[in-house]
Amino acid sequence: MARDMSDKEILKMELDQLKKEVSTPRTPVSANCTDTIAFVEGLLPNDPLIKGVPDDKNPYKGDKGGCIIT
Amino acid sequence: MNPKMACQGLQKGETLATLKKECESLKKKLEEDRGKLNDVELHQVAEKVEVVGALSIKTRRVLKGHTNKVLCMDWCKDKRRLVSSSQDGKVIVWDGFTLNKEHGMSMPTTWVMACAYAPSGCAVACGGLDNKCSVIPLSLDSNENCAAKKKTVAMHTNYISGCTFTNSDMQLLSCSGDGTSALWDVESGQLLQSFHGHTSDILSLDLAPSETGNTFVTGGCDKKANVWDMRSGQNIQSFECHESDINCVKYYPSGDAFASASDDATCRFFDLRADREVAVFQKDSIVFGASTVDFSLSGRLLFAGYNDYTINVWDVLKGTRISMMFGHENRVSRVRLSPDGTALCSASWDNTLRIWA
DSSP: OGGGSOHHHHHHHHHHHHHHHHTOOOOOHHHHHHHHHHHHHHHGGGOHHHHOOOTTTOTTSSOSSSOOOO | OOHHHHHHHHHHHSOHHHHHHHHHHHHHHHHHHHHHTOOSOHHHHTTTSOOOOOOOOOEEEEEEOOSSOEEEEEEOTTSSEEEEEETTSEEEEEETTTOOEEEEEEOSSSOOOEEEEOTTSSEEEEESTTSEEEEEEOOSOTTSOGGGGOEEEEEOSSOEEEEEEOSSTTEEEEEETTSOEEEEETTTOOEEEEEOOOSSOEEEEEEOOGGGOSEEEEEETTSOEEEEETTTOOEEEEEOOOSSOEEEEEEOTTSSEEEEEETTSOEEEEETTTTEEEEEEOOTTOOSOEEEEEEOTTSOEEEEEETTSOEEEEETTTOOEEEEEOOOSSOEEEEEEOTTSSOEEEEETTSEEEEEO
């Protein structure tokens, strides 16, 4: 566990980790963001919290007890 | 110089100072390499995206029953049941539609900080100050004492801050105040893999959506969010951008990104392929820590619960706040989207849970 390690051991662990991370493959932000946007747009029409669900289809929009705050 | 002195010299060469220096220069290189690919920010790419219309999300249910702070909750795959755990030492299984309490179990310690529903819906896992994560099979007979069948699976040397079943009831992932996370076989209680790297308490973990492979993300008091390979135990990516404790981490529905919530009053969005932070959700007027996050089904909305009792709804693509959800009378400790995306459940230090839809 980290709390049992000396400062030097912790630094060594960090150093080894950093050496690995420097060689991580990565791709441009613009390309990935474009992908993210495409992903969202594809699912957006079916997102119940954005598009809404008709009252009769939504199990929570009924008078089944609890508080309904309008 | 005699050989003995030479050897000592070699060891001394690796002092705290030289290690620090090497770390600093590697961190700088990492920043530079990541920076080279930071040609643009998410909200800039999303400039032409249509704005989200007004949301009509309201409290539809208030779940009362706990006698102290509700610390965690999780949905069952059947989209109606949920499990909650509290400082009062109890774990309750609710029917979210009818508000019926199906099971109520008392744990040996107070502060049950983590709970999770098994994929089959037949069991729940929970843990906290007892430093253990236990699995409790849920009986169909409401008169039966479920807690008696409780089985200890995970054992840490400090509190359990998070737990989740993997893709089956057979394996459990836990994270702890002891700075480690671990994968366990539920049946035998055997430790399958342990994950080391955090230098302080881990406060949250989340498993990648099943289609994207075997990884999970953790966040903690060392301000780092780490991504792990479940099979090898390796820390494959690490992000240190927050200025304070990370209270919660959550994978994006696509599996290619994750969000974090921190005591520094911001939530951040990290793209795993670009290996960097691509959005920060913050406002000058938001000064309280964010404790929990979850996404809407499409990934367009980010729901974040804060210590100022509110839930802020952020537009993930544009980086702006769309609306605020008021209702809780104390800190919001957890928000979770229901499995089909129709509702959001929030747990709070005001002893209640709310279902919003």
